[in-house]
Amino acid sequence: MQRNSAAEAATPKIQLLGASRDFEARGRRVQALQPIDLSVKKAEFVALVGPSGCGKSTILNMVAGLLGPTQGRVAYDGQPIAGLNRKVGYMTQKDTLLPWRDVASNIGVALELKCRPMPRADAATKVAQMIELVGLKGFEHHYPSELSGGMRKRVALARTLIYEPETLLMDEPFAALDAQLRLVMLDQLQFLTRLRKMTVLFVTHDLGEAITLADRVVVMSARPGRIRAIRNVPIQRPLDVFKARFSPEFASLHEALWDELKDEVTKGTDL
Amino acid sequence: MSDLALTARIGFAERARAVFDSTPGRILARIGILAALLAAWQYLPGPGMRFWASDPQSIVMALLGWIIDGTLWHQLFATLTVMSTSYALGCAIGVGLGLVFGLLPRLDKVMSPFIFAAYSLPKIALAPLLIILFGIGVLSKVVLVTLVVFFLVFSSTIDGVHNIDPDLPRALRLMGATRAEIIRKVLIPAALPWIFTSMRIAVRYAFSNTLLAELIASNSGIGYLIAYHSGIYDAAGTYAAVLILVILSVALTEVLTRIEKGMSRWRA
Numbered sequence: 001m002q003r004n005s006a007a008e009a010a011t012p013k014i015q016l017l018g019a020s021r022d023f024e025a026r027g028r029r030v031q032a033l034q035p036i037d038l039s040v041k042k043a044e045f046v047a048l049v050g051p052s053g054c055g056k057s058t059i060l061n062m063v064a065g066l067l068g069p070t071q072g073r074v075a076y077d078g079q080p081i082a083g084l085n086r087k088v089g090y091m092t093q094k095d096t097l098l099p100w101r102d103v104a105s106n107i108g109v110a111l112e113l114k115c116r117p118m119p120r121a122d123a124a125t126k127v128a129q130m131i132e133l134v135g136l137k138g139f140e141h142h143y144p145s146e147l148s149g150g151m152r153k154r155v156a157l158a159r160t161l162i163y164e165p166e167t168l169l170m171d172e173p174f175a176a177l178d179a180q181l182r183l184v185m186l187d188q189l190q191f192l193t194r195l196r197k198m199t200v201l202f203v204t205h206d207l208g209e210a211i212t213l214a215d216r217v218v219v220m221s222a223r224p225g226r227i228r229a230i231r232n233v234p235i236q237r238p239l240d241v242f243k244a245r246f247s248p249e250f251a252s253l254h255e256a257l258w259d260e261l262k263d264e265v266t267k268g269t270d271l
Numbered sequence: 272m273s274d275l276a277l278t279a280r281i282g283f284a285e286r287a288r289a290v291f292d293s294t295p296g297r298i299l300a301r302i303g304i305l306a307a308l309l310a311a312w313q314y315l316p317g318p319g320m321r322f323w324a325s326d327p328q329s330i331v332m333a334l335l336g337w338i339i340d341g342t343l344w345h346q347l348f349a350t351l352t353v354m355s356t357s358y359a360l361g362c363a364i365g366v367g368l369g370l371v372f373g374l375l376p377r378l379d380k381v382m383s384p385f386i387f388a389a390y391s392l393p394k395i396a397l398a399p400l401l402i403i404l405f406g407i408g409v410l411s412k413v414v415l416v417t418l419v420v421f422f423l424v425f426s427s428t429i430d431g432v433h434n435i436d437p438d439l440p441r442a443l444r445l446m447g448a449t450r451a452e453i454i455r456k457v458l459i460p461a462a463l464p465w466i467f468t469s470m471r472i473a474v475r476y477a478f479s480n481t482l483l484a485e486l487i488a489s490n491s492g493i494g495y496l497i498a499y500h501s502g503i504y505d506a507a508g509t510y511a512a513v514l515i516l517v518i519l520s521v522a523l524t525e526v527l528t529r530i531e532k533g534m535s536r537w538r539a
């Protein structure tokens with residue numbers, strides 16, 4: 001028993017071993033991702049940053065089981081991922097809200113499924129809590145087509161968080177939000193993921209966001225993507241997201257990461 | 272498909288509004304024109320033309336006769352029964368099989384040339400064949416009209432399922448939805464606008480094909496009434512039956528326009 005749990009603790013939640021990915025585009029084979037190695041421990045928060053087109057979404061897709069690696073292995077709980085990985089909640093870059101459902105019923109959809117039996121009243125309470133959490137009170141009965149991009153993102157976030165998956169994959173979840181609202185969302189996300197001990201793989205193009213949330217930040221290089229640097233974030237947690245960015249540790253880490261990233265960004269812009 | 276449906280709907284709605292929301296002046300003008308035409312029809316033709324032109328009085332008498340002896344209700348009932356039975360059958364089978372084909376892309380790919388051929392064929396051309404198979408009577412008409420409605424709804428349902436953004440079912444699958452849950456919560460709601468559009472168009476197809484089937488070879492219905500009376504060179508009876516058809520079409524269009532108005536309000 002004890003050996004089992006020790007082994008469990010040692011096994012990374014997510015593991016990429018020499019995993020690469022090619023795409024066939026107009027008859028030409030293009031390598032989107034060079035073989036990369038990356039492990040994410042249970043309850044760890046890892047941020048991926050890098051120029052657009054470097055394969056960040058591709059990595060999340062592989063962990064979700066939507067894509068297989070061309071070479072190498074992608075494992076979850078030590079097992080190679082076969083088919084869709086239902087242990088993860090995936091907030092994709094493009095929101096996939098159901099257009100015929102209003103905000104409340106989009107957020108509650110995961111609680112209607114047989115795999116999560118729950119009395120209707122409890123589900124309604126949870127939905128109301130999530131709506132409050134993402135600041136969409138008053139919009140319960142709006143349809144996705146009636147919402148701004150930022151509001152849709154918040155609905156997608158609430159829809160993913162509501163069923164508390166053990167692992168969260170998030171692809172630029174706050175890109176469409178204004179600065180103040182983004183800080184509020186970062187705060188909520190930090191609170192929830194720590195409370196539930198979730199493992200998180202978080203893609204962003206905002207270094208501040210990465211440092212604020214992550215235990216480790218992975219900097220990727222321009223296409224074909226590979227890992228250029230991995231930095232631990234040596235800041236005491238939980239931190240105050242509203243003030244953290246004014247601390248000296250924050251500033252020096254920001255500078256160090258920016259040094260790694262800046263040549264890649266100029267190299268890697270998708271033109 | 273949906274553009275076509277939209278223009279068709281606007282066309283019908285406007286026509287219906289023009290008929291039913293009019294100023295008193297316009298109504299008077301119409302009554303005047305109608306009275307003049309009827310008077311001309313009644314008194315102008317010479318005795319030689321009477322035989323095929325008939326006259327309004329004889330037509331009204333024929334109509335009254337059918338109302339009194341029950342022919343009218345009997346034939347009207349026959350037409351509406353064939354039409355509504357076939358419509359219901361065609362829609363049910365069309366939606367059901369359409370979902371099956373939409374969900375089994377391999378089956379759909381294998382079968383699509385056959386389906387396309389059957390879809391393209393004007394189904395009325397099958398009427399003689401169906402009469403050989405099922406005889407002159409209700410069954411051959413129901414089979415024909417059901418086929419017409421079926422192919423319309425079937426192909427539209429398949430299109431609806433194929434047009435779903437594949438990311439939507441995928442998102443639900445990641446949440447742990449079963450296949451049945453994905454069908455119920457994503458595929459059917461996403462295909463519903465396509466299904467409704469085809470069902471709306473299918474009403475008119477069901478109506479016209481029921482009449483065509485009755486005209487070609489049959490022993491009941493308004494179409495049969497027209498064919499029978501023209502067959503025995505009874506001009507008054509033929510005109511009377513056509514008049515019934517005109518009233519029936521206008522009534523059907525009016526009912527549909529109202530239902531569609533209600534539906535679009537509900538959808539918006």
Ligand SMILES: Nc1ncnc2c1ncn2[C@@H]1O[C@H](COP(=O)(O)OP(=O)(O)O)[C@@H](O)[C@H]1O
Binds near residue numbers: 032053054055056
């Ligand atoms: N389905 C696909 N087919 C062809 N090329 C793809 C596909 N998905 C991604 N790519 C290519 O792979 C590269 C990495 O894409 P992606 O992982 O989306 O980058 P990022 O999320 O870092 O911006 C890009 O150059 C993109 O064009």
Ligand SMILES: [Mg+2]
Binds near residue numbers: 058171
């Ligand atoms: Mg991306």
